[in-house]
Amino acid sequence: MATAQSGFGFGGTGLVPSLAGWTSMGSGPLYRRLAEAIRGAIRRSEMPSGTRLPTERALAVELSVSRSTVVAAYDLLREEGWLESRQGSGTWVRRHSSVVRFGEDRAGFVGRATASFRALIEGPGEGVEFTCAALTAGDLFAGPAMARALEDLDRAARDGIGYEAIGYAPLRAAIADHLTRRWSMPTTMDEVIITTGAQQAVGLAAALYARPGDVALVEDPTYLAAIDMFTAAGLRLLPVPIGVQGIRADRLRDAAIASSPRLAYLMPTYHNPTGALMPARERIEIAAAANELQLPIVEDLTVADLPLGDEPPPPIGAFQGDVPVLTIGSLSKLLWGGLRIGWIRAPAPVVQRLARMKLVTDHGTSTVSQIVALHLMDDLDAIRERRRETVRERKAMLEGLLGEWLPGWTWDPPGGGLCLWVRIPVGDATSFALAATRHGVTVVPGPMTSVDGKFSDRIRLPFVLDPDAMRDGVERLASAWREYEAEADSAPRAVRIVV
Numbered sequence: 001m002a003t004a005q006s007g008f009g010f011g012g013t014g015l016v017p018s019l020a021g022w023t024s025m026g027s028g029p030l031y032r033r034l035a036e037a038i039r040g041a042i043r044r045s046e047m048p049s050g051t052r053l054p055t056e057r058a059l060a061v062e063l064s065v066s067r068s069t070v071v072a073a074y075d076l077l078r079e080e081g082w083l084e085s086r087q088g089s090g091t092w093v094r095r096h097s098s099v100v101r102f103g104e105d106r107a108g109f110v111g112r113a114t115a116s117f118r119a120l121i122e123g124p125g126e127g128v129e130f131t132c133a134a135l136t137a138g139d140l141f142a143g144p145a146m147a148r149a150l151e152d153l154d155r156a157a158r159d160g161i162g163y164e165a166i167g168y169a170p171l172r173a174a175i176a177d178h179l180t181r182r183w184s185m186p187t188t189m190d191e192v193i194i195t196t197g198a199q200q201a202v203g204l205a206a207a208l209y210a211r212p213g214d215v216a217l218v219e220d221p222t223y224l225a226a227i228d229m230f231t232a233a234g235l236r237l238l239p240v241p242i243g244v245q246g247i248r249a250d251r252l253r254d255a256a257i258a259s260s261p262r263l264a265y266l267m268p269t270y271h272n273p274t275g276a277l278m279p280a281r282e283r284i285e286i287a288a289a290a291n292e293l294q295l296p297i298v299e300d301l302t303v304a305d306l307p308l309g310d311e312p313p314p315p316i317g318a319f320q321g322d323v324p325v326l327t328i329g330s331l332s333k334l335l336w337g338g339l340r341i342g343w344i345r346a347p348a349p350v351v352q353r354l355a356r357m358k359l360v361t362d363h364g365t366s367t368v369s370q371i372v373a374l375h376l377m378d379d380l381d382a383i384r385e386r387r388r389e390t391v392r393e394r395k396a397m398l399e400g401l402l403g404e405w406l407p408g409w410t411w412d413p414p415g416g417g418l419c420l421w422v423r424i425p426v427g428d429a430t431s432f433a434l435a436a437t438r439h440g441v442t443v444v445p446g447p448m449t450s451v452d453g454k455f456s457d458r459i460r461l462p463f464v465l466d467p468d469a470m471r472d473g474v475e476r477l478a479s480a481w482r483e484y485e486a487e488a489d490s491a492p493r494a495v496r497i498v499v
């Protein structure tokens with residue numbers, strides 16, 4: 001592929017094969033469809049960083065559209081950060097920045113989470129963030145557990161140096177007990193390693209099985225920060241579509257046979273972002289397929305403790321054969337994300353290998369956090385019930401507000417978790433998300449959750465905000481939507497960059 005560095009442009013019909021079928025991509029005016037097609041080609045690495053694009057006039061002639069359509073598409077992509085131009089030098093796919101490298105994908109983008117969860121990096125800003133699916137802790141730390149934790153901390157700090165890559169033993173035992181009782185998955189403490197959040201757990205699990213260039217099977221859509229992490233680790237991702245009951249065992253099997261992935265990363269219990277719940281039958285079949293195909297499964301159950309209805313079936317790990325199933329969990333959604341406590345449940349020898357890898361990464365998760373978490377877990381069942389109550393109320397509130405302010409938006413009821421996977425009736429979720437930022441509200445557009453940018457009719461809306469912020473956020477979304485719908489009907493024009 002020609003690049004700006006090499007000094008060769010596409011010329012002739014070079015770009016056109018990558019844009020095949022562009023008029024039927026996405027929705028809305030032609031310039032948006034063209035932009036979607038170019039975005040897709042960049043995401044698929046058909047146009048790597050630095051690739052020079054044809055002039056607007058040349059592309060317009062090749063595609064038999066007006067020059068203003070190409071101008072508007074390039075403007076949009078420039079403003080979204082996909083393209084760069086300089087007067088007299090033309091337009092090219094944005095090059096890698098020499099400063100920000102970690103988390104960039106092959107098209108030169110800083111990770112999806114970086115783009116979507118702005119507040120995680122820059123701190124809280126103006127407006128309403130419908131991006132992070134996490135709750136505040138409320139009065140969690142105001143009770144007597146903290147006094148007990150401080151005493152324990154004093155003792156632990158006098159007796160030990162506080163470095164334990166595998167995790168603080170009493171917390172490992174408490175997590176093993178939680179998995180045995182609550183998740184119907186008999187577990188001993190030597191099958192548990194504590195991690196710095198589920199986020200680190202996902203990274204460690206992937207690094208255990210895959211090297212740069214290896215293939216990892218993921219659901220489509222999937223957890224967007226997992227896409228970042230796997231991409232940053234140099235893995236190639238194999239997206240497999242899911243249905244209302246999550247990924248199907250036969251699809252997983254077919255994809256695995258065709259592409260030999262090194263691992264499969266799944267969210268069977270309240271999939272993020274769709275909220276899908278995989279039935280027990282499918283879990284058993286997936287464990288069997290994993291065994292037969294020698295395919296390690298990494299199941300991420302970060303939100304499994306937040307069912308909206310009945311309790312879920314046991315994790316896939318409960319049915320594992322000889323091939324390991326790594327079951328990831330977290331206290332971030334049940335207690336507080338600021339604790340940064342997650343875990344991996346795996347066969348004891350695998351836990352030992354993970355501990356060696358974690359040692360290299362960070363020498364161990366904060367013992368202070370682990371001791372605090374341990375004491376909060378004394379009251380876990382009651383905390384869990386209160387959390388579920390809060391989550392149910394907020395879900396009902398978000399659904400009510402959307403019904404009132406955005407009646408054309410629809411969604412399937414999630415089985416659990418913290419998000420609605422909302423279908424917008426017209427337009428393109430990525431450009432709507434950009435438009436929404438002008439109204440002081442941020443959302444995650446569906447394509448962010450998809451390896452090759454599908455789900456342009458979806459946005460992910462967590463139901464975690466407190467009532468005032470949630471109402472404010474939905475009203476802002478509604479005014480953004482009114483403007484966006486009107487604009488979608490009008491002539492092409494550039495959308496101002498805000499993120």
Ligand SMILES: Cc1ncc(COP(=O)(O)O)c(C=O)c1O
Nearest residue numbers: 197198199223272302330332342
């Ligand atoms: C599916 C999934 N995995 C992992 C994480 C990261 O969780 P943690 O805060 O425990 O690192 C999240 C956070 O939202 C998540 O939704």
